[in-house]
Amino acid sequence: MRKTLIVTNDFPPRPGGIQAFLHNMALRLDPERVVVYASTWKRGREGAEATAAFDAEQPFTVVRDRTTMLLPTPRVTRRAAGLLREHGCRSVWFGAAAPLGLMGPALRRAGAERLVATTHGHEAAWAQLPGSRALLRRIGESTDTITYLGEYTRSRIASAVTPAAAARMVQLPPGVDEKTFHPDSGxxxxxxxxxxxxxxxxxxxxxxxxxxxxxxxxxxxxxxxxxxxxxxxxxxxxxxxxxxxxxxxxxxxxxxxxxxxxxxxxxxxxxxxxxxxxxxxxxxxxxxxxxxxxxxxxxxxxxxxxxxxxxxxxxxxxxxxxxxxxxxxxxxxxxxxxxxxxxxxxxxxxxxxxxxxxxxxxxxxxxxxxxxxxxxxxxxxxxx
Missing domain, CATH: 3.40.50.2000 (Glycogen Phosphorylase B;)
Known part of the structure; x- marks a missing residue:
């Protein structure tokens, strides 16, 4: 059974649009095939309790890192690779390409067969600065697909990655729950x-x-x-x-x-x-x-x-x-x-x-x- 490891900083109970995007997508995947590796929302007892309560309600496995911000450091990369092997995951979805997609080569060596990196507004900003532009290019080279929200983000990110990586880009915007948002919503x-x-x-x-x-x-x-x-x-x-x-x-x-x-x-x-x-x-x-x-x-x-x-x-x-x-x-x-x-x-x-x-x-x-x-x-x- 092919499982997916989702690696992300953007996950509830941390509030925000990207967090809602990732969570809604995760809920629509087979819960038996999903493992989420996410940062901790915030330090302290209140944050820990809110996070634990949220995670307990999810139909899939959620593993929290002790840090409030995942970065592609050697420690975080080793942890992600360990989870990949422990749970038998064969695909990885980076909730935000920058900077977590830089772990791509290491996770490929650990057994990942498919690497998908999702971009948002901040990756379009990365594409404009020389240093971060080079890192974005590396992410494009090491993943199978970079997703984009719309034409604005696609055009800017495509200008930073190789032509081959640009050709593999696929649109994946957030969706709307039309059963929740409707004209008779109250x-x-x-x-x-x-x-x-x-x-x-x-x-x-x-x-x-x-x-x-x-x-x-x-x-x-x-x-x-x-x-x-x-x-x-x-x-x-x-x-x-x-x-x-x-x-x-x-x-x-x-x-x-x-x-x-x-x-x-x-x-x-x-x-x-x-x-x-x-x-x-x-x-x-x-x-x-x-x-x-x-x-x-x-x-x-x-x-x-x-x-x-x-x-x-x-x-x-x-x-x-x-x-x-x-x-x-x-x-x-x-x-x-x-x-x-x-x-x-x-x-x-x-x-x-x-x-x-x-x-x-x-x-x-x-x-x-x-x-x-x-x-x-x-x-x-x-x-x-």
Whole structure:
């Protein structure tokens, strides 16, 4: 029986989009054929208890390293090779190609027959810097397949690896659970709880960090309120940028029209998407192209919920939008242009219920056609 060793830093209970991607894929593989080797979420009793409780619920074997960050050191590589042999694994899936894919040659010598390395946004950044570009090339040479999220990440990573490695690249984006994210996910109850039942709602679900563009939405609010006066911006998620966002809303005089929910449990996210009339996250590229959006699964989750989307033009975010059909892509920067474009698109949607309905329905159908987890998991099984 061919087993797969998944080697990753990105695994729950550590929160994040990549973590959810890896976990959802692992759950759709045969649990008798999966062994996960992952880092520890965080040190201390609370982190250890949360990790142990999560691991005990999984249908497959999870082995935790003592470190909070796996790196391709000799010790970690020996541990991975030992697990490969102990469990009789013949294939390896690196949850993030960089840097764990550098262990490829050693795991090949230990008996791995198939090596698959998945890339996200940060590998596209690696492709731009000489030192990390060379390491990415080594990963491409030593693995059987490098996967990519969309055209943006594919083109940049392909430029860093050999032509032979580029030819072996296969698209493997995260999927959407269309049974969880759907138009009847409980949005009205969230609106009622927040006192927003009769108000137009623009919702943004994401970590609160500068790249995501929540500040652009706040800067756009004065123009939106001038044309749709009762609009509320519902900011769902937690993160280090919240204090700055609150200060910005105060300085622009729009604080009464912005609601911050803080971090929301994953099980409650579909209802929070459903609380919106429009989903908007005008993400932007930062740090000279080193901080970009890899794909933006939240746009697809919003589409599955039946919402039109307004996305930023950072990295692979446009890959998650059918322009003019499921929503629009706007400039993520500079701030004045981004705010003006975002306001115009959002107002157009808020003022046209039929357009919202049509874009939401097209987005839902697109998710069902292309982005279902089961379809993408089958692609992973074939690669392994």
């Amino acid at each position: 949005g009205p109850a969230v609106r009622a709880a927040l006192g927003l039942t009769d108000r137009p709602v623009v919702v943004c679900v994401s970590r609160l960090v500068p790249r995501k563009g929540q500040d652009t939405l706040i800067r756009a609010l004065p123009a939106i309120l001038a044309r749709v006066p009762e609009t509320v911006l519902l900011v769902v998620g937690g993160g280090p940028y919240e204090r700055d966002l609150r200060r910005l809303a105060d300085s622009l005089g729009v604080a009464p029209s912005v609601r911050f929910t803080g971090a929301v449990p994953w099980a409650d996210l579909p209802a929070h998407f459903g609380a919106g009339d429009v989903f908007a996250m005008p993400c932007r590229t930062r740090r000279g192209g080193l901080d970009v959006e890899g794909l933006g699964i939240v746009y697809l989750e919003a589409s599955a919920t039946g919402l039109p989307v307004v996305a930023g033009d950072s990295g692979g975010a446009p890959d998650a939008v059918l322009t003019g059909e499921t929503g629009w892509v706007v400039h993520g920067a500079p701030p004045p242009l981004a705010a003006r474009e975002s306001a115009d698109r959002i107002v157009t949607l808020l003022q046209d219920a039929e357009l919202r309905r049509r874009m939401g329905a097209r987005g839902r159908a697109w998710v069902e056609e292309k982005w279902r987890w089961d379809t993408l998991a089958e692609r992973l099984r074939s690669l392994l």
